[in-house]
Structure formats: structure tokens, C-alpha cells
Amino acid sequence: MSALLPPPTRPRIAIAGIHIESSTFSPQLAVAEDFEITRGDELFSRYSWIDETWSQAIEWLPIFHARALPGGVLERETYETWKSEILEGLRALGKLDGFFFDIHGAMSVVGLDDAEGDLITGIRSVIGTEPLVGTSMDLHGNVSHELFEGCDLLTCYRMAPHEDALESRRRAMRTLALRTLSGLGKPAKVLVHIPILLPGEMTSTRIETAKRLYARIPQLEAQPGVIDAAFWIGFAWADQPRCKAAVVLTGDDADVIERLAMSWAKEIWEARDEFEFVAPVDTMSGCLEWARTAHRPTLISDTGDNPGAGGANDTTCALGELLDFEPVMSGDLTAIVASLHDAESVRAAIDAGTGAVADFVVGGKIDRRDPGPLPITARVQHIGTDPLGGSTAVLKVLRDGHDTGLTVIVTERRKQYSDLESFTRLELDPTATDIVVVKIGYLEPDLYELQRDWKMALTPGGVDQDLIRLGHMKIDRPMVPFDENVDSVQLRVITG
Template sequence: MSTNSAPTRPRVAIVGIHIESSTFSPQLAVADDFEIRRGSEILERYSWIEETWSQAICWCPIFHARALPGGVLVRETYEGWKTEILTGLRELGEIDGLFFDIHGAMSVVGLDDAEGDLITAIREVIGADPLVGASMDLHGNVSHELFTGCDLLTCYRMAPHEDALESRRRAMRTLALRVLSGAGKPHKALVHIPILLPGEMTSTRLEPARRLYGKIPWLEAQPGVIDAAFWIGFAWADQPRCTAAVVLTGDDARLIEKLASDWAQEIWDARHEFEFVAPVASMADCLTWASTAKRPTFISDTGDNPGAGGGNDTTCALAEMLTYELVMSGDLSAIVASLHDAASVARAVEAGAGGVADFTVGGVIDARDPGPQAITARVETIANDPLGGTTAVLRVLLRDGAETGLRVIVTERRKQYSDLASFTLLGLDPTATDIVVVKIGYLEPDLFEMQRDWTMALTPGGVDQDLKRLGHEKITRPMFPFDDFEDPALTVIMG
């Protein structure tokens, strides 16, 4: 008598540490900055986990940590998480694949290639046979070690990253279908391109990034091509791996080698076309311009953007606003969003809503000039923000107690004000405000829809848009736009 048993589903592990780290930020990233998931709770990240193709896989989630972009991760925390991942993989035993759910620009104290270190250690445990797929931010970095350790590499195709979830789903689906097909490892082609630019110069809203990323559907339509990906790279880390890159994956080695070479050359040839997504100027000049701009007017305080790793408490923008007569007189209304300042939040809570107190705000985490700013303010609102923690809105007052037009948001934890809901929670309406200063680079979709005029201030900070002010020392040279040099040999590395 024979018995029929159901076929065993392929087993695919899931691990990852997801953070974008500025090595120019003085603030270290610590464990408390991360949302940590273990086991089955990791699957909550993937709304598509019940789709038919996904159900054909036995997903084996082990460990995932994700944080708002920040500084360099402390080594002890990284090593602890790395050990947990490796232990979990050893206990899991034989697997068919692994999904590496990362950002791609994590920095760890003492390491120049954190993701490369992690995937190399993972391979030592799981061996060479399992298929490894990775989903990354296009502002990640593709080192030789990461390329070697992964079989299927892909990244976002939009900046701002409106396709982040779509890209993660695509990566998981491509990995799953490849495992299920039994087709084995594909060929892959990598080209490093000596270009290092901030994301605000490479938005897919504008040329040339729009057409360079727009070529991906054509590339993937070629017979024998599985995936095509283009990484801008991460400009605010000083590491040899920081550079633009393309990776093509497929079953036709000669074809993907040629396509990767041609695409990389096209990107290099377009290097002089990249420009900022909005007009740029000093903060003082941005305020002069704002006096006659359309309302609401948005100004990006770009150098301290917590969404790219800034400390979220530099005071260049605030200091200029405190001397801006049109706002200080109350003729114009303005919001500064925001300053990470737990001490000022505690002071606001002590004063209570409606209370008046003296504050010294900002300039503690990142003490670049002009440093902490002294203000007298009325506490208008105290609220609990899911990301920012306890948050207060301070209405700045003149010495005689008269109200200015300036409101300053202070937060218990780092927080990027990138959507309308964050303002609404505090009873603020940016659409009815004359000038809104946000610590951000290019405007995320909500803010982009709200603004009627917008400029970017080239402010100092850990994610300074003026890269030459930062002082990179470890990046591979020559590098555009740091150096003037002849066309490089864009070498294709096959794997």
C-alpha cells in the first residue's frame, strides 16, 4: 500500500538590519533607535505574504531591525544582532534560499562595509548553494562583498521612494519564483561608476534620473534578463564602497554583460546633467526669497535631514528665522519642523499647555555653528507622536511678551516631518502657514503637493548637500564631482 504525501515547500530564511547611516553625524545609532522583529512578526512587514506565489514558500523569518536613518551603529549592538542571526540560521538547518532585507547604507563603528561583513558571515553558515536575494534602497552601496554574497540584487526605482514596498515585493517574488523553478543561480553583472551625488541631485522627478531609471522596463524585457538595478550610492558616508553602481541579473551571461556596460556608460555620460531638484541657496537668501514667494512656501533645511541621517538638532535655520523681521513681527506665520530636543520637551511639559517659559533649543547633538538658541515661548500644544515621542509646539515670544509669527516644534525623539498627518496631530495646518521649514531634502509626496513654492537651503549638518564641505577621505578617487578626470574604464564584474 502506497501513501502520497504533500510536497515539501522550499524553505527561505528572512534576516536583515535596515538603517541608512551618516558617518558625518556625531550621533551614534543604538539599539533603542530600532524597531526589532523576531520570528513570525517579521512577516507583518510583507502585506503580500498571503499571495499565491508566496504561499508556495515556507518562509523562515529569524531577525529584522529597522530604524530611521541616523549615525553610525555602535559595534556591540551590531555584533550582538549578527550573532543572533547566525545562531538562528544554524538552528534552522538546511535552507533553499535567504531574503536579505536591508537598506544598504548601514555603517558600523570600525567597519567600512557592514552589509558586506554580514552577508559574508551568513554565507559561512548557510554555504554557497542557497539562493540569496536582497532588496535595497537606491541610496545603498553595492560592494564587491555584497555582490559576491547575493545572487539576486535589486533596489528602488523612484526617488522619493514611492515604490519601496513594491520593490521589496518584487525582490521576494523574484527570489521565490527562482527557488521554485529549480533553475539554479543566475548570472550577474556589476559595474561601479565613479559618481557620488546626493539624492537631491538625482531625483527621478527630473532628468537625467527619470530616463536612466525609465530604461529598466526595456532592459528587463530583453530575453534572458531577470532584473536590472541602478544604485545612486550613499553620499554621506566616507567609505570605499560609496559610489554609483548597476547590476543586471539573468540567464544570458553575454547579454547582461553588454547591457550592464552600455547602461553604465550612459549613466556616466549623463553626469553633468544632474542638478538639484529645487533652487538652492543659503538659509538667509532663502528667507529673502520667501518674502515674496507663493504660499505656503516650503524651505528644506537640507543639511540636518533626519531622513538621511542628520542629527535633527542643528540650529542654522532657526537662528536665521529668529532674525527674520517679517516673521518676528508677526506679519508672516512660520513653522520650524523640527528640533530633536528632549530637554526642551521636558521643560514644555513642566510649563504645561498655555504656560510661558525660557528655552535653550537645539545644538546639543550636532553642535555646529550657531549652536543652541535661547528663546522665550508659550507652549501651545503637547502631544504624543508615535515616532517623535512627546512633542511640543512652542510659539516664540518677543521680550515684551508679544507673539511672533514663529512656531517651533520640539520632539523627544528624532522625527522627520514628511506628511500632513504629523502636523495635524499637533493642531497645525501647514497649508495655512506662510513659511514652513522642514528638515528634509527633496519633499516627500504629501509636502510636495502642499507647497506652492519651494527652495532648498544649503545648511550645515551631517548630510550637508555641499559634499566638498564634508571632507571625504576614504572614497575611491578619482570621483565625480570631487575630481576632474578623463573617462574611466567602466569594468564589468561578472558573477
């Protein structure tokens, strides 16, 4: 009778990461309470493909993941606590074949200029140099030298808006799994930094020029010897040396990927003056004047305070202009401001009760850029809750005791109003509203389909589209659009 053979050993790949996009120009720190924390098998909820055949060939070992809405710089003590938990979890696992680094790529931490680089360096100090490390990032992340050195397989989203975020994460995990199973070892990789730093609203893949540049990826990946091609636009609202565009190619033919990476990087560099905003832009007052006769519903993006990119979500530039805009204040036109992060005003609305009229001082409590906190008298039209925004109040602004056309949403926590359900949950109908002002940059799919006319207001805030106005001090120079006459820049291939 033959002896029973032991079952085959599956490769062991650990999973961990911290996922946030941080504006260093926002006055609000990110804290632990801003994050959704998952540990152990709970992490599998992020990976709906975990039971697919290729994935079942791997023993996935999830440790820790923290994810938050984009915000400010993460407080150092919280970061160090989570970093220690990740490193201790890795030590407890022993020898690994691989590691999946589940990150955004634009996290900032107090006192660190390269948080992801610091984290992957710590991880490598525990797992060693042999395990394959893969990562999937937002295309608005940054690829520092340290991050590039610490990872073997790097990729990022290929769409902005990020409709392919899940697809990109699956692609990265599958590539890592199949490469580990193949036994082929580490691929060659090349990085080319490009001295361009542009806001995402100038690099949407819905329009040229980004549309054309990202369309190159299938052609590059079809070349023999290429595993993956990735292009990071970079994160414009952090002031750090790593903030810049980058391309990374991985593959098994070092000469091919080096040649292709340099050619692609040169194509991007030569297109540096071709990028345009995804929608017409104007001042907030200019947008309102235009909105008098625009098609309905009319959407205006309050771009400088977009919480989806790290804004504090409480600047009052847009609201201040609306309070002075007679067509809305007279009630001839209706408008919704979505929204202001203002827990104090939410509590006051709850105390007053639905239907009550009360005085409020809204916004400007965190990011005090002009005009700062604004007094309004309003009727509490609705009180509700939101999975992200928490307790929420809808305030109908009054003037001289009469209704105006202006409605303001105030939320307990920061909240980006990017989908129709967020409005209907509050019994609001943006399709029947003349002007909808949202703290967002380019419109996510729901709002993009809803609008019949759209402009982006170049408002101040932690994610100001006017990068020069923000005052970067630590980025590498020269850099487009901060410097003129940069035609002599020499691109350089970094190999790994």
C-alpha cells in the same frame, strides 16, 4: 489500498536583516533603542503579499529584523549582538534553499567600512554557497564587492522619493521564490561601479536626468535572458570606499547582461554633469529673502540636517536665521520650524504646562555646528505625542513679551515632518502658514502637493548637500563631483 504519499516539500527560505541608512558625518551614534525589532512570525507584517499564491509555495522562515529611521553610525556591540542572533538562528534551521536579505544598503557600523558586506559574509559562512540569496535595497545603498559576491539576486528601488519601496521588496521576494521553485539554479550576474557620488536631491526620479536613466529599466528587462536590472545612486553621506553609483544586471544569458550593463553604465557616466537639484537652492538667508514674496504656503527644506538621511535633527542654522528675520519676528509673516530633536526642551515644556511662558535653550545639543544652542522665550502652545517623535511640544516664540509669527516644534526623539498628519496631530495647519521649514531634502508626496513655492536651503549638517564641505577622505578617487578632468575613467564589468 495504495499507500498515502507524503505532502510535497516546499522550498525553505529564511529571512533576516538590519535596515538603517547611516551618516558617518553625524556626531550621534545609532543605538539599539532607535530600532524597531521584529522576530519570527512578527516579520510577516513587513510583507503584505505573504499569502499570495506564489508566496504560499515557499516555506518562509523569518528570524530577525531591525529597522530604524536613518541616523548615525551603529554602535559595534549592538551590531555584533544582532549579527550573532541572525547566525545562530540560521544554524538552528539547518539546510536551506534560499535566504532573503532584508536591508537598506547604507548601514555603517563603528569599525567597519562595509557593514552589509560583513553581515552577508557571516551569513554565507553558515548557510553555505548553494542557497539562493536575494535582496531588495534602497537605491541610496551601496553595492560593495562583498555584497555582490554574497547575493545572487540584487535589486533596488526605482523611485526617489521611494514610493515603490514595498513594490521593490515584493518584486525581490517573488523573483527569489520563483527562481528557487524553477530549479534553474543561480543566474549570471554583473556589476559595474561608476565613479559618481551625488546626493539624492540631485538624483530624484521626478526630474531629469535620473528620470530618463531609470526609465531604461523596463527596456533592459524586456531583453531575452534578463531577469532584473538595477541602478544604485549610492549613499553620499558616508565616507567609505564602497560609496559610489552601481548597476547590476542578473539573467540567464551572461553575454547579454554584460553587454547591457556596460552600455547602461556608460550612459550614466556620460550624463555625470547633467544632474541637477530637484528644486532651486540657496543659502538659508537667501531662501528667507525669496520667501518674502513667494506663493503660499512656502516650503523651505533645511537639507543639511535631514533626519530622513541620517542628520542629527538638531542643528540650528535655520532657526537662527528665522530669529533674525524681521517679517516673521514682527508677526507680519508666520513660520513653523519642523522640527528640533530636543528632549530637554520637551521636558521643560511639559513641566511648564500648556499655556505657560518659559525660557528655553533649543537645539545644538548633539550636532553643535554654528550657531549651536539658541535661547528663546516661548509660550507652550501644545503638548502631544507622536508615534516616531515621542513626546512633542509646540513652542510659540515671543519677543518683548509679544507673540511673533514663529512656531518651533521640539521632539523627544528624531522625527522627520514629511506628511500632513504629523502637523495636524499637533493642531498645526501648514496650509495656513506662510513659511514652513522642514528638515528634509526633496519633499515627500504630502508636502510636495501642499507647497505652492519651494526652495532647498544648503544648510550645514551631517547630510550636507555640499559634499565637498563635508571632507570625504576614504572614498575611491577619482570621483565626481570631488575631482575634475576625470574623462579618462575606464568602467569595468565584474562578473559573478
